[in-house]
Amino acid sequence: MTSSTITLDALDTPAAVIDLPRMQHNIARMQQRMNALGVTFRPHVKTTKCLDVVRAQVAAGAQGITVSTLKEAEAFFAAGIIDILYAVGIVAAKLPRAMALYRQGCHLKLVVDNVEAAQAVVDHYRTHGECSEVWIEVDTDGHRSGITPEQDALLEVGRILQDGGIKVGGVMTHAGSSYDLHDQAALAALAEQERAGCVRAAQRLREAGIPCTAVSVGSTPTALAAEHLEGVTEVRAGVYVFFDLVMHNVGVCKIDEIALSVLTTVIGHQADKGWVIVDAGWMAMSRDRGTAKQLHDFGYGQPCALDGTLFDGLTLIGANQEHGILAASDGSVRDDLATRFPAGTKLRILPNHACATGAQFPEYHAVSSRGGVEVWGRFHGW
Structure with missing residues (x-):
């Protein structure tokens, strides 16, 4: 961060401008809502990729961060943030880089949603004797990635990890289809679908003897629309810190x-x-x-x-x-x-x-x- 005496109308253009009062309002709004719902909040920092913004989120009460690239994980860990969820499916080729963070003391959580990825993590552990905890991605709305809560693959992946000596730290999901909605009742219904599906996945793992502590859900629309989060331990959201016109059309910001x-x-x-x-x-x-x-x-x-x-x-x-x-x-x-x-x-x-x-x-x-x-x-x- 550097200070400047330059005024907005004197900046070279184009330039990306943050309205700080609005940003602080958005941060406070989300954190207060998470506190009221009784869950911890792990903001997704891919929206900003900016240490100054993330410091403001942490100061407001955020616990840990979510990243979408290993570069983000490296940069924010170097700045002192230890608890990091890398919320993109890991592959074998990226494990050495991820484990370099783990060796330095980063509490890095990896994500898998298929047998091949789970086996790659186990193979790396057997070869190198190192691995951070792994979370399983759950598909609760057919939007993108993950294993649906009732699929046999959920327990298969869990067993591969557990039998291979890897801690299954939790399950996580992202209701990205919320971006396609614009009705409060529909958003609340999807938030409940997201919650119930992720909680169910954790329940199935636990019933199969696979410990599963974290239950992580989140998108900006569902985080703001959820009526309760029973069984959920944390929420993730990213674009809320700035909002945008898509979010305005969805109906979650002015x-x-x-x-x-x-x-x-x-x-x-x-x-x-x-x-x-x-x-x-x-x-x-x-x-x-x-x-x-x-x-x-x-x-x-x-x-x-x-x-x-x-x-x-x-x-x-x-x-x-x-x-x-x-x-x-x-x-x-x-x-x-x-x-x-x-x-x-x-x-x-x-x-x-x-x-x-x-x-x-x-x-x-x-x-x-x-x-x-x-x-x-x-x-x-x-």
Whole structure:
């Protein structure tokens, strides 16, 4: 983290901007909810990949972190965070790198969801005499990875690990299909499905004589929609720290809770088309068009003023590599936009997907309530 006397309107563009009061509000909101539900909270740091953000989450009460890459695990462990869940299925080729963290004292949890991966962990242990605990990924909504709670493979994987001398530390699941919903009742129902499925998987393992302490669930929508979490020990969520337009469409945040935006500058116009051209194309916003399949399509982002005031009726309708096209959301040709947004005007664009947009930048510019700007590093890669 470095401090700066530069103001928001003086930054080079495009730039990734964090609204600190909004971010702190989001962190407090989630942590308070987890406390009320009686579970620990393990934030997913893939959204930000930023130590300054994670320190704020830990200061609020988070216990441990979730990562999606070994590079994240290495960077956050080097910064002093010990309890880390690597929530992507492990493969044999990555075990030496993962075990290097384990040897250094990292309480690294690995994840498997198939017999081959489980056997690879056991083989590594037999050869090298080292292995951190392993969690089994459970599929509770058919979204992506995992073993369904009633599958025979769940116990088969558990037995391979246990018989091979590996501690089965827990089960984990991610209801990613929650991103496709937009109704509170449906979100609550999916949260219960997620909870019940993961708890059931843990129960089956325990009944088979395979200890299973942790029961870990989570997505931002289900974390905020769950009515109770009986049997769950921890929750994971990531995008909540910034939120984004997809989450707004899902119904779990208000527009004025979105803490990440891209600062951009007007560089020209196509007056006959009603276009304002800005210097934030898809290299800044990302190609993520997650709102296209939702009730409200925000194009490549929602423009707003430097103070966060929305420009209603306008959308970033198109994006080339370094050019963004701002125009009327309804497709009409607005002849007042060139006058309203002359060349050199700076504005902000709220993103569809905070994780994808953040990934386009090497650093964030964190803006306090008083307008002060701090530069927060962000890392890339795997």
